[in-house]
C-alpha cells in the first residue's frame with residue numbers, strides 16, 4: 008500500500024499544498040487532484056511527450072516524475088502558458104498553420120516548442136524536427152508544426 | 166444534381182478558403198474535453214485483468230481476497246455479466262458465408278487472445294482497482310495457439326471454434342475475363358511476387374476510453390465516447406444492455422485521434438457500461454498503452470501471392486492474386502473483419518485498363534488481437550500489390566514507371582465506366598494527376614541526379630503510385646448487410662434571435678476539422694460571417710441522426726447535408742423577408758448577415774428579422790408561419806461509393822551497408838473533388854502519408870510463436886517521429902463529384918492508402934542496380950539487408 012507525502016509547490020503561479028500517495032506521478036496529480044486536464048497522458052512511460060510540462064524552467068515529462076518529487080518546484084502547465092501569455096505567439100502560429108488536428112499531443116508539443124525557442128533555437132527545420140522528436144503526433148504530418156515553430160522564430164527576429 | 170452555382174463564388178464565400186479552425190484555440194490553451202477529462206459525481210473506475218495467454222481455458226477464478234481490498238466496489242467475471250449483456254456476432258449478410266462466434270464482453274470459460282478481458286474490478290480509483298486486480302486468482306489451462314495464418318487452415322492445426330470445423334472465417338473469389346489465357350498469350354511476360362504485410366495498429370495518442378453513467382430513475386445510460394459513430398454505438402449499447410434505444414445517449418466531445426480504431430465494439434467498454442447499469446453510478450475506464458496495443462483492433466496482416474502480365478510494349482493484360490489474412494479469434498462487431506480482404510479483391514488494379522482479373526481471398530481465425538478496419542482499409546495493400554507489380558514489370562521490359570502508368574491508366578475522358586471488378590467509376594483524373602505530379606517533383610531532374618549519385622555509390626530511388634480511394638459510402642457498404650450503421654447524415658441550421666446560425670450535424674470531429682468545414686459551408690451558403698456560426702456535433706441527443714465520420718464520408722455526405730439545410734433555411738428566411746419587405750423572395754439575397762438586394766444593398770439585418778419573428782410576431786400577418794430552422798439529410802444514391810484518385814511519389818535513399826531507409830521527400834497530388842478548406846485537407850493528407858510511411862517502414866505488431874505480442878509499448882512499437890519524416894508537397898486536381906451539389910469527395914485516407922506503395926517502389930528502384938528487391942512491409946533495415954544479401 009502506498010505511503011503519503013506532504014508537498015508544497017507553485018503551479019501556474021498559485022501556491023498548492025497537498026498530501027499525495029508516494030507512487031502518484033506528477034501528471035496524474037496535475038490532472039486528477041488539481042483538475043488541470045490540459046496535460047495529457049499518452050504512454051505513461053516517457054516516450055510520447057503528451058504529458059510535457061515546465062518544471063523550474065525545464066520541459067519535463069509529467070509521467071516520469073513523481074508528485075512527491077515536485078515538492079518546492081515551480082510548475083507551469085499548458086493552462087498556465089495560456090494565462091500568462093507565454094504561448095501566445097505559438098498559439099497563433101499553430102492556428103494559422105493548422106499544426107494540430109485532434110489536439111491531444113498539442114499541450115506537450117507547445118511546451119517542447121517553447122523550450123526550443125527560449126533556448127535560442129533557430130528556424131532550422133532539421134533541428135526543430137530533432138527537438139520535437141520526443142513528442143509524438145499521430146494526426147499531423149509534423150510539417151505544419153515545424154512551419155509554425157519556424158514562423159514564431161522568424162517573426163521574433165523581424 | 167444541380168444547384169445554385171453562385172454559392173461557390175459570392176460574398177461570404179468560405180467554401181474553398183484556407184480558414185484556420187475556430188476550435189484550435191481551445192485545444193491550444195489546454196481546454197479540450199477528452200473522455201478522461203470528464204469527472205462525474207460518485208464516479209468509480211474500472212480496471213481489467215486480461216488473459217496472459219493467447220489461448221487458454223479458464224478453470225477457476227477466485228476474487229475473494231480482491232473483494233476485501235481497499236476501495237473495491239464490485240468485481241465481475243465473464244459469467245457474472247452473461248445475464249446482463251447479450252453476446253454479439255460480427256457478421257453481415259452481404260459478405261456471404263462470413264462466420265464468427267458469439268463474443269462476450271469478458272471471456273467466458275475460454276480466453277482466445279492475449280489481452281482479452283477476463284475480470285473487471287471496480288474501485289474508487291484506478292490505482293486501487295489495479296491493486297485489487299493483482300489479488301484476483303485466475304487458473305488457466307493453456308491451449309495450443311493458432312498464430313500463423315499460413316498454417317491456420319491445415320488439417321492438424323487446432324480449431325479455435327470447434328463448431329466451425331476449421332479456422333476459415335470467410336472466402337471470396339472474383340473472376341473477370343480469362344487470366345490463364347491472357348498470361349499464356351505470346352509476347353506476354355508474367356511477373357510473380359509474394360507480398361507480406363505485417364500487422365500494425367492505429368496508436369491513437371489518446372487511448373480508448375469510456376465514461377458510462379446510468380440513471381435508474383429514468384432508465385437512461387449516458388456514454389462519453391471517444392469515437393467516430395455515436396448513433397451506431399447508441400444502438401449497440403441499447404441492444405446488448407437491454408435498454409430502449411432512446412434511453413441511451415452517446416456523447417463524443419474531443420477525440421484524441423481515431424483512424425478507425427475507436428469505431429468498434431470493445432468488451433472492456435461494454436463491460437464498463439454494464440457495470441454502470443448494475444451499480445447505478447458513473448464508471449470510467451481508460452485503456453493504458455499496453456491495453457491499447459493488445460486490444461485496439463490491428464490491421465493488415467496479409468500474405469499475397471500475386472502475378473501481373475504485361476506485353477513487351479507495357480500493356481497490362483491482367484492481374485491474378487491470392488490473399489490470405491488473419492483476423493484474430495472473432496470477426497469484429499458490427500463492421501466485421503472481412504472488409505479489408507474484400508477491399509483488396511475489389512480495388513487491386515482499379516486505376517488501370519484491365520480486362521482479365523482473378524482474385525482469391527481467404528480470411529482465417531487466429532489467436533491474436535482482433536483485426537478490423539483501420540485507416541485506409543485494404544487500400545495500402547491493393548495499391549502496393551498492383552503498383553509494386555507494375556513497376557517490377559516495367560523494370561523487366563525496360564520501361565519508365567511514369568510511361569507505363571500513362572499507357573495503362575484509364576483516360577480522364579472515359580468516365581462513367583466500370584473497373585475490371587465492376588466497380589462504378591466516375592469523375593476521376595488519373596492522367597492529369599500523374600502529369601501534375603511529375604511536374605511538381607521535377608521528375609526529369611531527379612532521375613538525372615539519381616544517375617549521378619549511383620556513380621558515387623549513393624542508392625536513391627523514386628517510386629510512384631496511382632491510386633483510387635473509396636469515399637462517401639452509400640447504404641451498400643454496411644446497411645445492406647444488416648448492420649445498424651447509418652449511411653445518410655443529417656444537418657440542422659437554425660437562425661437565432663441575434664442573427665447567428667446554430668448548426669448541428671451527425672458527422673463527428675476527431676481533429677480533421679469537421680466542425681470548421683460545417684461552419685464554412687453553412688456560413689457561405691446561407692450568407693453570414695464565419696464567426697457567427699456555432700457548431701454542435703457528437704451527441705445523439707442533440708444532433709440529427711446519421712453515420713458519423715468514417716470511410717472518408719464526413720465532408721462529402723455530412724457536408725452536402727449541411728449545404729442543403731443552409732440553402733433550405735435561406736429559402737425560408739427569404740420567404741419571411743419578402744413579406745416583411747413587401748417584395749418577392751427571388752429579388753432578395755442574404756449576404757454578410759443581412760437580407761439584401763441581389764447587388765448587396767442592405768435591406769434588413771438578419772437580427773432584425775429574427776427578433777421580429779421571435780419576439781414581435783404580432784407585427785407579422787397571421788397567415789405567415791415563419792420557420793427559422795431547417796433540417797436536411799443526404800445519402801449517396803447512384804453509386805455504392807464515390808471514388809477519388811491520386812498520384813503520389815516518394816524519393817528515398819537506402820543505406821546499403823545498414824539497411825536504413827531515409828525518405829527524402831514525398832509528393833501527393835489528390836483529387837478529392839471540391840476542396841472545402843485547403844489548409845485542413847493538406848494536413849490531413851500529410852498526416853495520412855506519415856501513417857502510410859509508418860506502415861511501410863516501421864510499424865509492426867510482433868508476435869511470439871505462442872501468440873504473445875512482443876512489442877506492446879510505445880518504446881518498442883515504432884511510430885513515425887518528426888525527425889524521420891520528410892516534407893510533403895501536396896497539390897490538388899479538383900474534379901467535383903456529380904453525386905452532390907457540394908461536389909466534395911473524401912480525402913482523409915488517401916495518404917495512408919497510397920504512401921506504402923510509393924515507398925515500396927522507391928526502395929526497389931534504389932535497390933535495382935544491385936538486382937535486389939523487397940516485398941515485405943514494414944521494410945525494416947534487417948529485411949532490406951536480407952534482400953540485398955539474397956541478390957548477391
Ligand code: FES
Nearest residue numbers: 049050051056070
Ligand atoms: S505520457 Fe508521459 S511521455 Fe507519454
Ligand code: FES
Nearest residue numbers: 108112144145146
Ligand atoms: S494532433 Fe492528434 S496527436 Fe497530434
